[in-house]
Amino acid sequence: MILARKFYSSKMKGLLVLTALFVAVFGKKTFEGDQVLRITAKNEAQIFLLKELSEQEHLGLDFWREPVHESLPVDVYVPFHSLQAVRVFLRYNQIQYNVMIMDVQDLLDDEEREMVKYRTIPRSTDDFVYTAYHDLNSIYSFMDMLVAENSNLVSKIVIGQSYENRPLNVLKFSTGANRPGIWFDTGIHSREWVTQASGIWFAKKIVTDYGRDPVLTDILNNYDIFLEIVTNPDGFAYTHSRDRMWRKTRKPNSGSSCVGVDPNRNWDAGFGGGGSSSNPCTETYRGPSAHSEPEVKAIVDFVKSHGKLKAFVSIHSYSQMLLYPYGYTSTPAKDKAELHELAKKAIASLQSLYNTRYTYGSIITTIYQASGGTIDWTYNQGIKYSYTFELRDTGRYGFLLPANQIVPTAEETWLALMAIMEHTRNNPY
Amino acid sequence: MASTGDLEPTHYPARRAAQVALHYLNTHHGSPFRVFGLQQVHKASAEDVAAGGRKYKLDFSVTDWGSGSAGPALRCSADVLFPRTERHSAPKVELHCEALQQINSTAQEDDAFYQKYISPDSTVSARDIPDSFGNMSEEMQPFWRLARVAASFIMLRESSENTEFNMAKVASITQQESSEEQLMLEFVVLLHDFPSQEIVQWKLLASWSPDRGVRVLQTEWQPRCPHATKPPN
Numbered sequence: 001m002i003l004a005r006k007f008y009s010s011k012m013k014g015l016l017v018l019t020a021l022f023v024a025v026f027g028k029k030t031f032e033g034d035q036v037l038r039i040t041a042k043n044e045a046q047i048f049l050l051k052e053l054s055e056q057e058h059l060g061l062d063f064w065r066e067p068v069h070e071s072l073p074v075d076v077y078v079p080f081h082s083l084q085a086v087r088v089f090l091r092y093n094q095i096q097y098n099v100m101i102m103d104v105q106d107l108l109d110d111e112e113r114e115m116v117k118y119r120t121i122p123r124s125t126d127d128f129v130y131t132a133y134h135d136l137n138s139i140y141s142f143m144d145m146l147v148a149e150n151s152n153l154v155s156k157i158v159i160g161q162s163y164e165n166r167p168l169n170v171l172k173f174s175t176g177a178n179r180p181g182i183w184f185d186t187g188i189h190s191r192e193w194v195t196q197a198s199g200i201w202f203a204k205k206i207v208t209d210y211g212r213d214p215v216l217t218d219i220l221n222n223y224d225i226f227l228e229i230v231t232n233p234d235g236f237a238y239t240h241s242r243d244r245m246w247r248k249t250r251k252p253n254s255g256s257s258c259v260g261v262d263p264n265r266n267w268d269a270g271f272g273g274g275g276s277s278s279n280p281c282t283e284t285y286r287g288p289s290a291h292s293e294p295e296v297k298a299i300v301d302f303v304k305s306h307g308k309l310k311a312f313v314s315i316h317s318y319s320q321m322l323l324y325p326y327g328y329t330s331t332p333a334k335d336k337a338e339l340h341e342l343a344k345k346a347i348a349s350l351q352s353l354y355n356t357r358y359t360y361g362s363i364i365t366t367i368y369q370a371s372g373g374t375i376d377w378t379y380n381q382g383i384k385y386s387y388t389f390e391l392r393d394t395g396r397y398g399f400l401l402p403a404n405q406i407v408p409t410a411e412e413t414w415l416a417l418m419a420i421m422e423h424t425r426n427n428p429y
Numbered sequence: 430m431a432s433t434g435d436l437e438p439t440h441y442p443a444r445r446a447a448q449v450a451l452h453y454l455n456t457h458h459g460s461p462f463r464v465f466g467l468q469q470v471h472k473a474s475a476e477d478v479a480a481g482g483r484k485y486k487l488d489f490s491v492t493d494w495g496s497g498s499a500g501p502a503l504r505c506s507a508d509v510l511f512p513r514t515e516r517h518s519a520p521k522v523e524l525h526c527e528a529l530q531q532i533n534s535t536a537q538e539d540d541a542f543y544q545k546y547i548s549p550d551s552t553v554s555a556r557d558i559p560d561s562f563g564n565m566s567e568e569m570q571p572f573w574r575l576a577r578v579a580a581s582f583i584m585l586r587e588s589s590e591n592t593e594f595n596m597a598k599v600a601s602i603t604q605q606e607s608s609e610e611q612l613m614l615e616f617v618v619l620l621h622d623f624p625s626q627e628i629v630q631w632k633l634l635a636s637w638s639p640d641r642g643v644r645v646l647q648t649e650w651q652p653r654c655p656h657a658t659k660p661p662n
Binding site: 030032081132133193239240244245247262282283284319357359360361365366367368394395396397398399400401402403405 | 437439440441466467468469494552554555556559560561562563564595596597598619621623624625626627628
């Protein structure tokens with residue numbers, strides 16, 4: 001790639017685009033594996049051979065610099081299917097060359113990414129693009145901007161560090177001291193991208209609606225809201241850089257080549273039971289012990305030291321469900337009837353917006369047995385209104401939900417969250 | 430976790446069985462312009478059967494993802510039998526959907542698509558459909574659907590009462606030389622199993638034509654570094 005950058009000029013860019021169009025017309029669908037070679041002929045005989053090569057139409061070659069004279073380099077665009085033949089030809093005839101562009105598609109992709117990045121560095125949270133997926137740096141910048149723009153309402157708390165030493169940032173929305181609190185987290189499973197994206201939208205929604213929406217204003221005048229948008233930042237960074245399907249944390253496991261613990265099996269509630277795995281190479285690996293993951297421990301410590309959280313909602317995707325405890329046991333939760341009724345109401349609000357159908361019930365009956373889960377622990381700590389969401393969709397796109405569904409998902413989910421918050425406010429305990 | 434008798438239609442035992450019926454439906458009626466998704470389970474029950482196994486009776490509705498959100502819901506009923514054998518064997522499905530023949534035919538789109546790509550020069554090749562951001566070009570959509578239908582053969586075969594499969598992504602599509610007037614496509618697909626949360630990778634070779642529909646000729650499980658977890662069964 002460095003080689004390519006050195007030779008890359010605007011003329012080449014023009015040629016590249018032209019070639020792209022030319023090649024596209026002839027039915028190619030991708031430029032993956034295509035290369036650009038710089039050939040150095042050492043004598044007239046080699047120039048003659050290269051001219052002959054250029055006449056082999058079936059190879060689909062495009063000479064950016066024609067073979068003219070041995071003192072001038074010959075640049076040729078070689079589609080993937082012809083690479084082997086061309087290389088053999090050059091080697092056989094002892095014609096020197098080097099690879100100028102390793103993979104044309106990569107170059108085009110980089111170009112695209114640069115353009116997009118340049119276009120969309122926001123200067124304020126009003127500038128921020130809520131209809132797109134963002135990387136970790138962008139999200140952390142968003143948080144700082146939101147705090148700076150609303151410093152009377154929002155502050156940022158760092159509750160700990162991830163395994164790879166990234167800050168675990170929580171936004172605190174507060175209008176007074178010593179209040180009971182409501183907690184939301186998104187992105188505990190890093191591949192569930194619509195959740196972090198929705199978390200960003202919720203943050204903006206709260207600052208927008210405070211002082212405008214009477215229900216939210218009343219809630220915030222009595223409760224603090226805590227929002228952890230990227231609950232698993234190491235995993236999230238990994239979904240951008242290496243593996244879009246990464247779910248777990250990124251902590252290595254001793255005695256195993258497999259990395260990561262499922263942060264939603266690592267809590268001290270039925271820890272080690274059915275519905276979690278003891279194998280580090282699995283997606284539901286529970287970890288060596290309860291709260292072994294710093295990402296989990298940070299929340300545990302926060303909840304315990306706060307002592308007055310009254311609602312706790314952990315947000316996942318996909319499958320369109322609203323779930324309440326328990327996941328680790330089929331014994332019904334003490335408050336099951338109330339939790340069930342509230343879930344029903346919340347889902348009705350959600351559905352009222354875009355007619356998105358949700359299922360609701362306890363974790364173990366509705367989705368599967370899962371032990372060591374977040375809301376089982378928070379419920380057992382006495383946080384009665386403990387819920388887990390599974391956002392859109394139901395499997396068509398799954399984790400790869402198109403960005404144009406971020407805002408509709410966030411909007412409808414917000415209605416359900418408001419129903420939960422309102423009920424919490426109206427039923428203090 | 431055994432459930433016998435009437436089942437809560439929105440809960441997982443019924444849903445998993447319905448998903449199996451969906452995979453079966455798609456293997457039979459899926460095409461580049463038609464893939465069915467589960468809309469809702471209306472009624473479900475289960476019972477043990479004499480030969481050893483559990484049979485689910487389902488009443489459910491499906492929609493065609495190919496026709497966007499405007500499509501009508503089709504009502505279906507199915508019997509899904511999960512056998513109890515020492516080694517995993519595929520569930521057996523009997524399925525009836527109302528008005529299957531009456532839904533808008535996709536013959537025109539099927540033919541146009543077939544004509545476009547059956548030519549000997551056609552060398553479609555693509556990766557990451559959709560991409561990380563859920564984007565998929567218009568041109569790739571019929572290929573995604575074909576992959577989804579072909580994947581349904583595998584998902585059906587691999588299903589049990591303890592699995593719930595969806596196709597997470599098409600990792601790659603490579604058109605092969607057409608054979609016997611069939612479009613030949615090699616897919617690498619990533620399947621997502623809900624209960625285990627595992628991502629399972631399969632390479633498969635499928636053929637399609639408007640007349641013969643989708644056939645899967647070869648399948649090969651592929652390890653994914655670094656986990657290399659085998660399919661749940």
